[in-house]
Amino acid sequence: MPVEEITASAAGTWTLGDRTVHRMGFGSMRLTVDPDRARAVRVLRRAVELGVNHIDTAAFYVSPGGPLGVGTGSPRYATDLIREALAPYPDDLVVTTKVGPSFDEATGHRELGPAELRREVEENLRRLGRDHLDVVNLRIVRRPGRDSVAERFAALAELRDAGLIRHLGLSNVRVDHLDEVRDIAPVVCVQNAYALDVNRWADELLRVCGERGIAFVPFFAIAGAGRESGAGDDHDEAVRAVARAHGATPHQIRLAWTLHQGPHVLAIPGTGDPAHLAQNVAAGAIRLTPEDLARLR
Numbered sequence: 001m002p003v004e005e006i007t008a009s010a011a012g013t014w015t016l017g018d019r020t021v022h023r024m025g026f027g028s029m030r031l032t033v034d035p036d037r038a039r040a041v042r043v044l045r046r047a048v049e050l051g052v053n054h055i056d057t058a059a060f061y062v063s064p065g066g067p068l069g070v071g072t073g074s075p076r077y078a079t080d081l082i083r084e085a086l087a088p089y090p091d092d093l094v095v096t097t098k099v100g101p102s103f104d105e106a107t108g109h110r111e112l113g114p115a116e117l118r119r120e121v122e123e124n125l126r127r128l129g130r131d132h133l134d135v136v137n138l139r140i141v142r143r144p145g146r147d148s149v150a151e152r153f154a155a156l157a158e159l160r161d162a163g164l165i166r167h168l169g170l171s172n173v174r175v176d177h178l179d180e181v182r183d184i185a186p187v188v189c190v191q192n193a194y195a196l197d198v199n200r201w202a203d204e205l206l207r208v209c210g211e212r213g214i215a216f217v218p219f220f221a222i223a224g225a226g227r228e229s230g231a232g233d234d235h236d237e238a239v240r241a242v243a244r245a246h247g248a249t250p251h252q253i254r255l256a257w258t259l260h261q262g263p264h265v266l267a268i269p270g271t272g273d274p275a276h277l278a279q280n281v282a283a284g285a286i287r288l289t290p291e292d293l294a295r296l297r
Helices: 037-049 078-086 114-128 150-161 175-180 200-211 224-229 237-246 250-259 274-285 290-296
Strands: 013-016 019-022 054-056 094-099 101-104 108-111 133-139 165-171 187-193 215-219
Touching: 037 078, 037 274, 078 114, 094 114, 094 187, 114 133, 114 150, 133 150, 133 187, 150 165, 175 200, 187 200, 200 215, 237 250, 237 290, 250 274, 250 290
Parallel strands: 054 094, 094 133, 133 165, 165 187, 187 215
Antiparallel strands: 013 019, 101 108
């Protein structure tokens, strides 16, 4: 008897604004590394076949260069690849993008002002081939103290009012940033670097998001301290032991732990490998026991 394929629905669902998504999504940043565009297209289409209906991207996800700083050949934008693979888009697909930082070689890594944010929103629209964006996260460079995000978030709220954006989110923020924008526009998601062994100061932010009905969307859930370098094999013995008990890989346990942090937590693991994609999606079916969670703690 054939083994039934595990799909993204195994992770359950959450509502982003007015859109329901499976809690196991897909991050598109690493798709840009491989010069083989056809392979990236296959991975994206396979993700949708596996029930993924939440894809994370950004117009600045590009190789060579971009946040990964790697790659050769002509520029490959994740947003272009998504359009090539999936347009016309499935009705239930939510594409979440980010604006805010610049990786321009001339000006370096800096934050964009309100007028530049509009241009970046327009670039996302053009590259994705959309007349509106489902969700736009304002990605900031977090600094010590009370660094304000109000002006830039308000600029995006104006674009939301104009119909170019459906929903807004924040990325790389603290609780005080959430508080600051509360009266400007609703926040449907917060996207921060967070993992079993990384940035656990954000436990409080995760809790507050849950109390306010805001999705918490960790990136680097698998990579952890490896960040842009990707997932390594330096898992501690607790992770390895729990993986053995579930007949899973350590990477799957890291994803399962992420989803177990709350019903409002969404996962967006990224890969350019179809086999890894299927493993990541299958992690949504792993149910960790209280003993597992205590061991991982």
